[in-house]
Amino acid sequence: MQDPRALIYLDNGATSFPKPPTVAAAMSHFLLEVGGSPGRSGHRLSQEAARVVFECREALARLFGAADSRRIIFTLNATQALNTAIYGLLKPGDRVLTTAMEHNSTMRPLRDLEHRGVISLEVLPCDRAGRLDLGRLQAALATRSKLLAAVHASNVSGAILPLREVGAMTRAAGTLLLVDAAQSAGALPIDVEADGIDLLAFTGHKALFGPQGTGGLWARTGVEPEPLVRGGTGSNSELEMQPEFWPDRLESGTQNAVGIAGLLAGVSFIAETGLPAIQTREEALTRRLIDGLEGVAGITLHGPERAAARSPIVSATFAGLVPSEAGFLLEEGFGVLTRVGLHCSPAAHHTLGTYPQGTVRFAPGFFTSDAQIDATIAACRYLAAKKAGGR
Amino acid sequence: MSAAAGAFAIATFHSTHMVLKAEKLLKQAGVGEVRLVPVPSQVSSDCGVTVRFAAADVARAAGLLRPLEDLQGIFVESGDGWTPYA
Numbered sequence: 244m245q246d247p248r249a250l251i252y253l254d255n256g257a258t259s260f261p262k263p264p265t266v267a268a269a270m271s272h273f274l275l276e277v278g279g280s281p282g283r284s285g286h287r288l289s290q291e292a293a294r295v296v297f298e299c300r301e302a303l304a305r306l307f308g309a310a311d312s313r314r315i316i317f318t319l320n321a322t323q324a325l326n327t328a329i330y331g332l333l334k335p336g337d338r339v340l341t342t343a344m345e346h347n348s349t350m351r352p353l354r355d356l357e358h359r360g361v362i363s364l365e366v367l368p369c370d371r372a373g374r375l376d377l378g379r380l381q382a383a384l385a386t387r388s389k390l391l392a393a394v395h396a397s398n399v400s401g402a403i404l405p406l407r408e409v410g411a412m413t414r415a416a417g418t419l420l421l422v423d424a425a426q427s428a429g430a431l432p433i434d435v436e437a438d439g440i441d442l443l444a445f446t447g448h449k450a451l452f453g454p455q456g457t458g459g460l461w462a463r464t465g466v467e468p469e470p471l472v473r474g475g476t477g478s479n480s481e482l483e484m485q486p487e488f489w490p491d492r493l494e495s496g497t498q499n500a501v502g503i504a505g506l507l508a509g510v511s512f513i514a515e516t517g518l519p520a521i522q523t524r525e526e527a528l529t530r531r532l533i534d535g536l537e538g539v540a541g542i543t544l545h546g547p548e549r550a551a552a553r554s555p556i557v558s559a560t561f562a563g564l565v566p567s568e569a570g571f572l573l574e575e576g577f578g579v580l581t582r583v584g585l586h587c588s589p590a591a592h593h594t595l596g597t598y599p600q601g602t603v604r605f606a607p608g609f610f611t612s613d614a615q616i617d618a619t620i621a622a623c624r625y626l627a628a629k630k631a632g633g634r
Numbered sequence: 635m636s637a638a639a640g641a642f643a644i645a646t647f648h649s650t651h652m653v654l655k656a657e658k659l660l661k662q663a664g665v666g667e668v669r670l671v672p673v674p675s676q677v678s679s680d681c682g683v684t685v686r687f688a689a690a691d692v693a694r695a696a697g698l699l700r701p702l703e704d705l706q707g708i709f710v711e712s713g714d715g716w717t718p719y720a
Contacts, residue, residue, distance in 0.1 A: 282650035285672025285683045293683070297654040313651055313704075477682050478649050488648045488704060 250578045251615045256398050256426060256556050256606030257582050258448045258455060262509065266452055269508035273501045281500045282477040292500045299507035300490070306510060306518075307443060307461060308434035315461045316493040317503060321425035322348040324444035324460035327493060328421050329353060329392065331468025332442075337362045337389040340380070340418070342404075343369045343594045344397045347587045349423055353392065362389075369594045372547040373402035380409065384416035391420050396427040399591040399604065400546035401529070401556035403431065410439020419466060425449060426554050429513050431522060441466050447502070450521075452509030457502040460493070470495065521609050525555040528607040528616055532557050535620030541627035545595045545602055558595070558602035559623070563630045566603045573603070577622035581605055642667070643692040643710045643719060645699050646677060646684045652704040657685045659698055665691045676715050677707070692719055 252260050273295065279288030281296045296317070304312035318324045329352040333339065339362045341353055357364040365383055369375050375393065384391075391413050395404050406422065413420040421442040424433060428443075429450030435443055440463075447457025462468060473485040474495035486492055513521065533549050536542050541562040547553045561569045570583035584601040585592050592598040607616065647653050653670065660668045666688030673684045687695055689710050696708050696719060709716035 282682065285670070290670045290683060293650050294654060297651055300651065313649070476649075478680065480680050480682075481678075486648065490651055491649050 250580055251611075251619055252580050253605045253607055253611065253615075253619060254580050254582050255449065255608035255611075256586075256604060259450060259452055259608050261610055262452050262454070262505075263512040265508040265512060266454065266505045270454065270501050270505040273504035277500075277504070279500075280497055283497070295504045295507060296498060296500055299503045299510065302507060302510040302514065303445075303459065303461075306429070306433075306513065308436050309461055310436070311464065313489040314464060315459050316490045317498055318458045318460060319456055319499070320448070320458040321423060321444050321446035322458075324446075324458055325349050325392075325421070325423060326352050327460055327468055327471050328442045328444060328462070329356070329390075330471055332419070332466070333362050333389065335361050338386065339364050340367060340383050340388050340391040341365075342367050342375050342393050344373045344375070344399070344402065344591045345392065345394055345588070346398055346423065346425065346591075347589070348425070349392050349394065350588075350590055366590070369402070371595060372545075372551075373397045373400035373591060373594055374547065375404060375409070377405070377408065377412070381412060384412060384418055388416070388418045391418050392423070393420070394423040394425075395433070396424075396431060396554035396556075397546075397588075397591060398426050398556065399558055399586050399588050399597075399602065400595055401553035401558070402547050403427075403552045403554060406433070406438040406440070413441075414439045426556070429510070429518070429521070430525065430554055432518060435461060435463070442468075447506040447509065451506060452512055453506030454502045456499050457506040468493070472496065516609075524609055525607065528611050528613070529553065529555045529557060531613060531616045532605060532607065532620065535616070536623055539624055539627055541631050542623060545597055555607050557605045558597070559605065560597060560600075560602050561623075561627055561630060564626065566601050569603050569626060572626055573619075573622055576625075577618065579619050579622055641689055641711060642686050643689040643695065643708060644671070644674065644677070644684045644686045644716065645695065645708045646673060646680075646706040647702070647704045648706060649704060650682055652702060653683055653685050656699055656702065656705075659702075660685065660687055660695055663694070663698055665695050665698075674709075674716055677709055 279292040281292040300312040356362045419441040424445045428445035443461040447453030448455040476491035479486045545558040566583040573579040582604045668687045670683045671686045708719040
């Protein structure tokens with residue numbers, strides 16, 4: 244395989260790469276020196292593993308402004324967290340709101356419950372950039388609704404949900420707010436208290452810099468999803484019923500402690516670097532990319548305008564080149580790695596008007612260099628010009 | 635490891651998470667001889683760990699730990715068993 248350092252990795256929306264070197268070091272240390280099962284046995288290696296899990300929970304609580312870290316449970320990914328929230332909370336007859344920008348990790352569980360006649364679902368429209376129509380949200384909240392499930396930062400357009408405004412609206416309406424922070428956790432400021440969030444689903448392997456197989460769900464005290472999985476927790480072992488207390492209630496089976504060790508290193512990197520510094524850097528890279536692609540004949544950008552708030556995602560289409568072909572040529576000719584197609588978000592592409600072929604998605608990350616962005620711009624311009632001039 | 639009777643006290647919690655929280659709290663407060671040990675079988679049939687500390691500091695530790703919601707109990711070593719700390 245080609246040396247990954249020679250490639251231009253612009254697929255951080257799928258998973259961040261590279262990770263801070265401390266992430267691999269922490270995982271290696273765990274496997275070589277710690278190795279115990281967290282919260283199971285009393286011996287020192289088990290205790291050390293449990294400490295890693297505990298410290299990661301505490302670090303995440305600090306990052307999200309959560310007062311009680313017990314309310315954070317670890318999952319495999321954001322999908323499992325969203326499924327836990329959706330299937331664990333919703334009951335027959337519930338009315339649920341969501342947006343026309345959701346990823347299938349939210350949309351499929353909701354459509355499943357709707358299809359089976361458990362819930363009624365209203366999908367709220369968004370504009371062509373992927374921004375939720377707050378007027379329509381306000382109108383929908385006038386009818387009693389159990390839950391609004393909304394994506395914080397779109398994985399397709401980079402549009403950002405005005406969390407605090409939306410949280411104030413759902414709180415006033417007595418509707419629970421479930422936020423899909425798969426793209427935003429670690430990249431954008433999130434404060435579960437100030438933002439009025441009731442449930443926050445996040446993944447570890449994107450902007451939190453952890454490894455794949457890590458993620459979690461935070462839920463406000465009093466919001467108590469039923470567990471999807473029950474089993475051993477290392478606690479209350481004399482009882483054959485699942486414990487009610489957190490985090491054990493929702494964490495059955497041996498946890499991914501080696502992954503969580505890596506996630507702790509990733510979250511620590513964010514704390515040391517400062518989230519604002521990461522956000523500023525990623526915004527600069529995104530703006531640089533937009534500046535280089537905007538107005539180029541044969542290239543169309545989809546999503547919020549240049550100056551608007553957005554997460555580090557730029558979606559583009561090329562005239563006369565389907566996204567899959569454009570992505571292939573960018574990799575083959577220039578070593579630029581993107582993600583093409585529908586990005587598991589058909590609803591979002593309907594909203595943007597890019598369904599069914601989708602877009603080429605460029606997702607720079609904190610470790611992307613200006614030179615890599617400039618090389619990507621040159622590659623895109625070359626492809627667009629070549630297509631315009633015939634092959 | 636072996637100590638004279640009455641040398642230690644323990645605090646038990648439902649979850650490992652709270653045991654670790656308590657360990658941190660006690661260490662930060664300078665309570666003596668804080669370490670995690672398996673839950674004594676006389677106290678609970680649980681398979682988890684508990685936080686042990688110097689019995690001399692039990693009053694201060696109780697003040698720190700009682701506000702924590704998930705506290706099950708505080709016990710002081712007595713002979714070959716553990717007596718609830720009132």
